[in-house]
Amino acid sequence: MVEDRIDIETLLQHPGSPNSRDLRRYVSPDGPDLRYARVLMGEIEALRGQPRETWPSPYALTEPLRHLGAELEYPGWYELARLVYLEAIDVYRAAGTEAPADDFLDDYRRTLGSLGSVLVELKRYEEVLPIKQEEQAVSLRLTAVDASALDLADDARTTSIGILARLGRHDEALDSAAEAVREIRQQPDNRPGRPKGRTLAYALARYADCLTSVGRFDEAVDAAAEAENIWRRYDDAGDEPDWLVTRRLDEALGQLGGALAQVGRYEEAYAAFVERVERGRRSIDWDDDFAGSRNLAITLNGAAIALRRLGRYREALAAAEEAVRLDRALAARALDRQHRFERLFPAWEEVLDGGDQPMGKELFEDGGLSEVKDLFDDDELDEDFIEEIEFDEESRDNHAAEFRAKVREAELSVCVSLYNLGVYLHDLNRVEEALAADSEAVEIARRHQDAAPQLALALNNTSCVLADLNRQEEAVEAAREAVTLLTTLATADPEAHEPALALALHTLSVSAPDLEEALSASLRCLAIYQRLYRLDPHRRAGDLAHAMTDHGLVRSRRGEHAEALAAAAESVETYRRLVARHPARYSGGHARALLNLAEVHSAADGAHARARALAEEAVGLYELLAADLPEAHEHRLAHARAVLRRLM
Secondary structure, eight states: OOSOOOOHHHHHHSTTSOSOOOTTSOOOTTSOOHHHHHHHHHHHHHHHTSOGGGSSSTTTTHHHHHHHHHHHHTTTOHHHHHHHHHHHHHHHHTTSSSSOOGGGHHHHHHHHHHHHHHHHHTTOHHHHHHHHHHHHHHHHHHTTTOTTHHHHHHHHHHHHHHHHHHTTOHHHHHHHHHHHHHHHHHSOTTOSSSOHHHHHHHHHHHHHHHHHHTTOHHHHHHHHHHHHHHHHHHHHHOSSOOHHHHHHHHHHHHHHHHHHHHTTOHHHHHHHHHHHHHHHHHTOOTTSOHHHHHHHHHHHHHHHHHHHHTTOHHHHHHHHHHHHHHHHHHHHHHHHHHHHHHHHSOOHHHHHHTTTSOOGGGGSTTTTHHHHHHHHTOTTOOHHHHHHHHHOHHHHHHHHHHHHHHHHHHHHHHHHHHHHHHHHHHHTTOHHHHHHHHHHHHHHHHTSTTOHHHHHHHHHHHHHHHHHTTOHHHHHHHHHHHHHHHHHHHHHOHHHHHHHHHHHHHHHHHHOSSHHHHHHHHHHHHHHHHHHHHHOHHHHHHHHHHHHHHHHHHHHHTTOHHHHHHHHHHHHHHHHHHHHHOHHHHHHHHHHHHHHHHHHHHHHHOOHHHHHHHHHHHHHHHHHHHHHOHHHHHHHHHHHHHHHHHHO
């Protein structure tokens, strides 16, 4: 049943509504058209006040409610949209049946879908599940009159699977994903709607993700490989490039590479990642392809992360360097286009201050027409378009804002690529270069408003490098600022920002000289990672083990030896499990955890025999790692040997 009903007063009281109560002329730029909302509310109130049997149809009230819900939904007034959609669903169900008559069934499905989308935006995930399950059932009922509604049922189930995974209900998500694959395999090849092959490939990708979430990694490889093979067949069969097939094959290669890495098939994983990057390069028109170049930069950044997990630090660095070069070129192009627009259409203040000097279109032989066509990438534009911008200040300001927004987007992409680059430089012990990359990322982020997520991560990475350079005060200052920024962000949106907050708290716990501050940061970090681990244990175990290693160090610094030993031992045991499956990704963390446990043992009880055995194991691991990649591990090996000598 409906919790509450909105009226025009509810709209006026919304924080996004205008101060003025005169709705006859007001359209909020960041909200719904309140004039239209008033018309809809008039229809709604009129129908609410009449007996249902006098309505034009039993579901007449649902139409203005659905329109009002859509009007509230698009600017993000989700809570009010939720109430509107709930009232509409209550009307559909009022006849006492589970679903309305067939004539209104598709409208009912659409309303369920809209409510589900709003609930997802509100992160009310437990409430989404029954709505999406009902939407799936209604869609299947619709197949009796429109067989293509099978796709709608599949889309509803896809959302349900994702919600189950978000809630940590991975076994249920897996069961649903497996059922979807089985059902699609049994469908005829000429099924209506989406082609069967594509539908099966989508389902297999979901299934592979779910298998990974429950630790069934070998089966995840099989599912990901079958999905990749389907998309490759579509790609090979097409005479002309199909952007959707190209995109899905690229995604499938990334998923397959990740699945192969999880089972130690590193060469095959590497081949998949390399192919994905090469496909991105081949798809670009290098003369003028902003979107293609940006997508390649994103692909390169993703490949760098994957290559790092394979232990291929040099290749990861090369990919990150290429991503930075691409993003720098795109940012320079965006800034040039902004300047060209401002030169062609100067602000009125500049025109007035310019006196008799030629300005704007007077600087161009054809009145700026060629420049406008190039700037807007539209050969159909004419002089009327130029005059509209030239003489309409609002139009000019809107276009100028769009060019500035593209500059901001491009520069923040450079920022992200730079702080990613800093990670790979730091991995290879090129700390001065890492600091330069991270510092530039910080500087770029500070130039832009609403760039707190990028600034926080750049500051976090800068703190890590400064600590390695023994610039402790600066390291702590950067870490504290990152934690402050991310605490604010995570308060507003925990799901989006808590992982980054945990990372920054971890950094602060290591660098803070005050032991109370260090412990507080470490405990907050662990609380977040433990909660994330419970939701997704097979993907979050490494984060938790890493944080637990340093929690042991913090406890040891405080003389809390029992707690230090417990944390350090838990970290080692977790890494032992992880490294057995994925040594390339976790061997470095395992070696560090062993060395940390050795030092904690020594400080706690002087158990030098146990400590020496742990340190010897750590030295052995570092020797193997340094033999393969000396620039990344020799300095860590030297430290481990020094610890071992001290314990002799």
